[in-house]
Amino acid sequence: MLTQGFAVLLSHWWRHKLQFAMLLLGLALATALWSAVQAINGEARASYARAAAVVGQDRLEQLATADGTRIPQQTYIALRKAGWLVSPVLEGEKRFGGERLRILGVDPITLPADAVQVNVGAADIGLARFITPPGLFIMSSETAARLKGVDTPPIRISDALPPGTVLTDIGIAQQVLDAPGQLSRLLLAPTQPAAAKPLAEVAPGLVRRAPAVESDLSRLTDSFHLNLTAFGLLAFAVGLFIVHSAIGLAFEQRRPVIRTLRAVGLPLRTLVLLMVVELLVLSTVAGLIGVALGYGVASLLLPDVAASLRGLYGAEVPGSLSMRPSVWGLGLAIAVAGTLVSAASRLWRIATMPLLAPARPRAWSLASERALRLQAAGGVALLVAAWLVVQFGSGLVAGFSALGAMLLGAALLLPLVLSLLLKLGERLSKGAIAQWFWADTRQQLPGLSLALMALLLALAANAGVGTMVQSFRLTFVGWLDQRLPSELYVTTRSNDESQKVHDWLASRSDAVLPIWNTEVRIFGQPVQVFGIADHATYRDHWPMLEATLDSWDRIARGEGALANEQLARRQRLKLGDMISLEGGHSLPLVGVFSDYGNPKGQVIIGVDELMTLYPDASRLRYAVRIAHDKAPKLAEELRATFDLPEENVVNQTTIKDFSLKIFERTFAVTAALNVLTLGVAAIAIFASLLTLSGMRLAQLAPAWAMGLTLKRLALLEILRSVALASFTMLAAVPVGLGLAWMLLAVINVEAFGWRLPMHVFPMDWLRLFLLAVASAILAALLPALWLTRRQPADLVKVFANER
């Protein structure tokens, strides 16, 4: 009985191969985009975990200074003498050629067993070679490949290390990082001798830190990955519309069969069970195809994602993917769960349907106005919920929940809005054909509404994200001009060289402005503190969001500090609030500036104040003011005089170009996901039109019999698709604007800590409108072509068959 019943159910797909293909395609595509995002996120997170696990910092307690400043080596020696089992680590960044590397110096002799990632005693490395100059640089093969031709100590490969990280002896690291006698932190062996003297006695400046279970990188990049996940979910939701539509249609088409199966004795429970099994088989097959496709998409997107993460957060992610069981598992699970959710209402209807319920194969397409209004009421409720979450909620999850509620609410409202527009069209039309066109289009609405809802989501996402990106670009370009007013930016290699370069430049330029900085912990988080000179360059250009009237004077006098927007928002700082700096010294906040693209908090004080409070601050960088046309010559002379590498003297244009390049790559992924989501929506419309085309014949044949040619009917079918896509685009514009506003005013603020002004770009909407129309024409073209090729015999069957 089971086999027979199952065979009958499956025979439907055999007879409706196209419908079957569309169902599989919809589900596979939805799973593909979701899985692509998961594969990318998985790869990135694994990379962060590897970075966090380097030298056991995720497992071992550590000793460090409270403010994050370096530890003198003498303190380490004192602790060892006092019986503490500690091992020194020095960490810092250094540029080699074009690559910025994270240098990790360790002492292989004292390194606790838990912290050993690379066996330096192995034959291919050798302890002696590791600890004696020139030492060894151990790094992943990917990092080594990037350093080809660059002058470094001898390289050894270990893929246990994340990309961009170099493991070396602590002595070598102190030389490379120009930090003699300095340490970043001390790793504590898991068991310490009971007789060791108390920490407060031996090293009062140090505090114990718990293992860092979650790395800073992982926390910083969370919002980036959440953005990708949200896009993956959106694409999945769009794909599910196809699935829901195809499953709904199949259920309705099979109602007579279901009635017959029950009439001949198949128990209802068995029938529902068979249908669930059928869905499980279908979703598993589609899920497998989808995850495989997802890996393809992910491998295409990963290089851009890796570049974005490196540019935005300094996070190193490998450029190639590895197969992760979790991605396969999650992909299959979401495909199965999505299918079951899409089919739940239909299954419930079958489970509660009386045996003799009339089998109306097209009942689904005759949804009443009441159902439309009910659905629209649900949409309004979701929009209200979105508004309430924006008003009273907080956090990124609340932001995305509001976004989801708004999009879903708008999608649910769409059929009613379209129905009203079409009714208006019908009322305004004069001729018989025009009147029939609008009325017939309205009648097609229930059958197409799911696909149109998918299109609305895709178009709104495109318009919204496009508006956000373009607003961001406009603001960003203007901001770069304000933020980078100097003609040249110079990075020296040591404090000695820094002084010499400064003196050399002083007589050859209009101004040499120090950009000295250090990284400390303020408000319990890593914050960059910059010291700047009192100069018109800053007073005239700096991108202030709010400031006291005398802000620059107070900074010059060492009586005030500026904070970047993200720090001010995170700490809810207002002008006048105190910012605690080194040694209990505090300065009032006198201004807040925009600082796009920087994940970290930043504080700016006078340069003299910086050097007083943080004498060890890096003094390597300068901004140089000089007439624009004289800058290239000065840069050339500077390089020649001090034998500075090309990248250490850069002009304003190069930095701006580089920043814009990072910007473009960051949003290249978003753009790609946008296009793919729109593609899925176009396929949703195509699938719906194709599926409906078989059933349209019965509706078109009477019009044909009364004197409309097939060519004209086909043209009207294309026009119908264009009209629906156009109306959907009209509805998508306000939804897209709402989405852009939420991205700019809610999500970005939560995710990155900055708020951007919103600009509108009507030409982009026009382009999107044309794209939507082109998709609609393409989607309707094949069914329309089929219609023109119909033989009269097929059409008259409509009248004959029903007898």
Place this chain on the structure above:
Amino acid sequence: MLLDLHDVSKSYPTGEGVLQVLRGVSLSLDAGESLALTGESGSGKSTLLHLAGGLDRPDSGAIRFEGKDIAGLGDVELAAFRRVSVGLVFQQFNLIPSLDVAANLAFQARLGDRYDAAWSERLTERLGLSKLLDRYPEQLSGGQQQRVAIGRALAGRPQLILADEPTGNLDEATGDAVLELMLALMRESDAALLMVTHSNRLASRLGRRLHLAAGKLG
């Protein structure tokens, strides 16, 4: 002569080979005349009706309407012929579900640019549809739907009405009433009627009657 079919044959390809539906059928119909075409299921009645209405083309033979051979017309001309000269009434009514009664009634007449408001109003009254004009087909009974189909066929005052089992879906009393009304209205508009039916009783109400068996007129 309004309609003249001469030696018309028609076949359809099927899974088991070619099915010969009509074999050299000839018949004629004058303006204002009514003709019943009877026969068993599969005898070719509906096919003949479709050929006469320009819905399909014969394999051989000639179909002349007012002396002009419509079998050789292209799609555009055939569509124009159907718009202007033919009114169709089917057993399943085949109304346009998206249009209300008023729009359904006027649809073909407006399509053929032959809409006459006064005649349309009269038809509506005679068919008893005045109070149903804003209803949609699914809100009507079978008899009401068939009256709309008849009204739609007659609204453009075509010269030829083709009816395929127009009362086949109705009970006997309603069917009789509907047919009576259709015949009366046809007389008023001076249209000819070619009607396919199983029923000898209904066939006897028409002016002339022909029987079709295995694709040939008996």
